[in-house]
Amino acid sequence: MKSYLSSEYVVHRDHERCIRCKVCVNQCTYETHYYDPEDDKVYSRDINCTNCQRCVVFCPTNAITITKNPNAYKENENWTQEAIVSIKKQAETGGVILTGMGCDKPHFTFWDRLVLNASQVTNPSIDPLREPMEIRTYLGSKPDRLELKNSDGDVLLMTELAPQLCLETPIMFSALSYGAVSLNVHESLARAATEFGTFFNTGEGGLDPRLYKYGDHTIVQVASGRFGVHPQYLDVGAAIEIKIGQGAKPGIGGHLPGEKVTEDISQTRMIPIGTDALSPAPQHDIYSIEDLRQLIYALKEATDYSKPISVKIAAVHNVAAIASGMVRAGADIIALDGVRGATGAAPRVIRDNVGIPIEFAIASVDQRLREEGIRNRASIVAAGGFRSSADVVKAIALGADAVYIATAALVAIGCTVCQKCYIGKCPWGIATTDPWISKRINPKIASKRLVNLLQAWSSEIKEMMGGMGINAIESLRGNRLHLRGVGLTEAECRILGVKMAGE
Amino acid sequence: MRRILVFEEYCIGCGLCEVYCRVQHSQSKDLIKAYNREQPKPLSRVKLVKAKPVSFAVQCRHCKDPPCVTACLSGAMRRDNDSGLVVHDPDKCIGCWTCIMVCPYTAISINVLGSGVVAKCDLCSTLDTPACVANCPNEALVCEEVL
Structure with missing residues (x-):
């Protein structure tokens, strides 16, 4: 069948600058560039290009420019380029349109419609370079009250505290499964989390034994496929996360193609080499809050009540009621993944249309748990499309205890968000x-870049807190008076629990 | 003594080591001129070898007991006692290629279209860090002081 699709991008090569070193040829994993010995020139097959920018960055003479193909259909606000191209693609293949990374549409981002406060005249701002600024965060269940005893002038704590995770910054690395990403990526995240004093999440593919030494800074995930879950795996992690859903694809499972299941991955995931790793859509032993409670307590029992149990869900319509059930089921940490959460592979219609923005989920869950008097029983971790430290500060002001970042972490180590992770040939060496x-x-390089990112965001968080006159992250948490809405409707302001700018 | 260490597990086979070696050993020290204009073409003294998924860059190992020095007919190849480097004098080289026959690392280059005189890694003695190491994007080449 003749394809009616044209290339998305055009590769321009300045032949005056090109030295035929073939670095672009060997760096492109999609075989876009090729050397023609007869002409002694390098040419490109534009149709293969994903605009990942690998060749652009690696070309030593800056000879390559990639542009969007100027050939476009007649402009139409309703029948967009994406809509027309998708239909043609489906008419030619009969398949579901796959994509990678998070939702790329602008209409779900409410962070840009929230602004932060700063102290002026009536209260002093704080300079974080001169005064102490506390951003250490503890995740886990907090007691309803503390019982203290006075013993010969010493104050003794009588209440037994639940296990906690200690974070030196309210930012953790979100789940990226081994298999979706390589061992090198896992190791980079593990090393950076260990060095900075935070946590990385294994995702649902288990943990390679070579990384067990970073266990104190690892959250091990238990998902519907149960890949790589065994007693030692549970023991080695600092916390266990039950994955119910993922923001990029709420309600559907995962599918790791057999080509990605190499020997190491098959060992870790405990499946044969080359077989597809299918994660069912639901956890088949969890059809109710009571079932969830059983799994939470099975995991607590298995690990001697020594680590917090997190439950991760995609933010969906009744998120507040579900979260309340999760806390009552015994979850110590509630991880919420919003509609902009990313993935290695998902149908585009699911990614871009299912779930709710994380801003509303944080606000409504925090509010509901407070109203029910159980907010202290679980920490809230927000995930899904955090692009900057400002997003983090706004999330904490809305009521989150900490955030998970994954896309931002991958961008730090090379990712350019070209959205082709599902092909498994990531030219940046990440989703492969x-x-x-x-x-x-x-x-060695990637963990340094990740530590630098955490360092930079932490400094910026301190700057923003100082501006608001706050010197401890505890004072910012759920402090929505420090937020104002711009361009929000009254209903949006009410759900977010914020006033409009000027109010 | 400074030496180049090779970490093949991080070599991505891009070949930038060869590109920058060639430029460093060119007349113009300019990427585009070195490749597109200079005659005779400057030679890269580092060679990228590839057998996917393995690849690494090979350059003169500056052996303690270098066979090329023993084999050299004209005395062009010698080992410098102070630096411990194996150095090559192109003015003395007669292009007999005996050194190439005996080098166990195939680390000696020749320009077959030119004079036939050989060329090899000089550890970029005028630079703080050899060009191939400084421009390796994945730190698969590292320059270190070794005993």
């Missing part, structure tokens, strides 16, 4: 398990 391509991530 190909032993040749995954060498592109050197954990």
Whole structure:
């Protein structure tokens, strides 16, 4: 069948600058560039280009420019380029349109319609470079009250505290499964989390034993496929997360293609080499809050009540009521993943249309748990599309205890959000398990870049807190008076629990 | 003594080591001129070898007991006692290629279209860090002081 689709991008090469070194040829994993020995020139097959920018960054003479293909259908606000191209693609293949990363539409981002406060005249701002600023965060269940005893002048704590995770910054690395990403990426995240004093999440593919040494800074995930879950895996992590849903694809399972299941991954996931790893849509032993409670307590029992149990859900319509049930089921941490949460592979219609923005989920869950008097029983971790430290500060002001970042972490180590993760040939060496391509991530360099990112965001968080006259992150948490809405409707302001700017 | 260490597990086979080696050993020290204009073409003294998924860059290992020095007919190849480097004098080289026959690392280059005189890694003695190491994007080449 003749394809009616044209290339999305055009590769321009300045032949005056090109030195035929073929670095672009060997760096593109989609075989876009090729060398023609007869002409002694490098040419490109535009149709293969995903605009990942690998060749642009690596070309030593800056000879390459990639532009959007100027050939476009007649402008139409309703029948957009994406809509027309998708239909043509489906007419030619009969398949579901897959994509990677998070929702790329602008209409779900409410962070940009929330602004932060700063102290002026009536209260002093604080300079974080001169005065102490506390951003250490503890995640886990907090007691309803504390019982203290006075013993010969010493105050003794009589209440037994639930296990806690200690974060030096309210930012953790979100779940990226081994198999979706390579061992080198996992190691980079683990090393950075350990060095900075935060946590990385294994995702649902288990943990390679070579990374057990970073266990104190690892959250091990138990998902519907139960890949790589065994007693030692549960023991080695600092916390366990039950994954119910994912923001990028609420209500559907996962599918790791057999080509990505190499020997190491098959060992860790405990499945045969080359077989597809299918995660069912639901956890088949959890059809109710009572079932969830059983799994939470099975995991607590298995690990001697020594670590907090997190439950991760995609933010959906009744998120507040569901979260309340999760807390009552015994979850110590509630992880909420919003509509902009990313993935290695999901049908685009699901990614872009299912779930609610994380801003509303944080606000409504925090509000509901407070109203029910159980907010202290669980920490709230928000995930899904955090792009900057300002988003983090706004999330904490709305009521989150900490945030998960994954896309931002991957961008720090090279990702350009080209959305082709599902192909498994990521030219930046991230979303791949190909032993040749995954060498592109050197954990020494990548972990340094991740630590730098955490350092930078932490400094910015302190700056913003100082501006508001706050010197401890505890004072910012759920402090919605420090937020104002711009361009929000009254209903949006009410649900977010914020006033309009000027009010 | 400073030496180049090779970490093949992080070599991504891009070949930038060869590109920058060639530029460093060109007349113009300019990427585009070195490749597109200079004659005779400057030679890269580092060679990227690839057998996916393995790849690494090979350059002169500056052996303690270098066979090329023993084999050299004209005395062009010698080992400098102070630096411990194996150095090559192109003015003395007669292009007999005996050194190439005996080098166990195939680390000696020749320009077959030119004079036939060989060329090899000089550890970029005028630079703080050899060009291939400084421009390796994944730190698969590292320059360190070794005993």
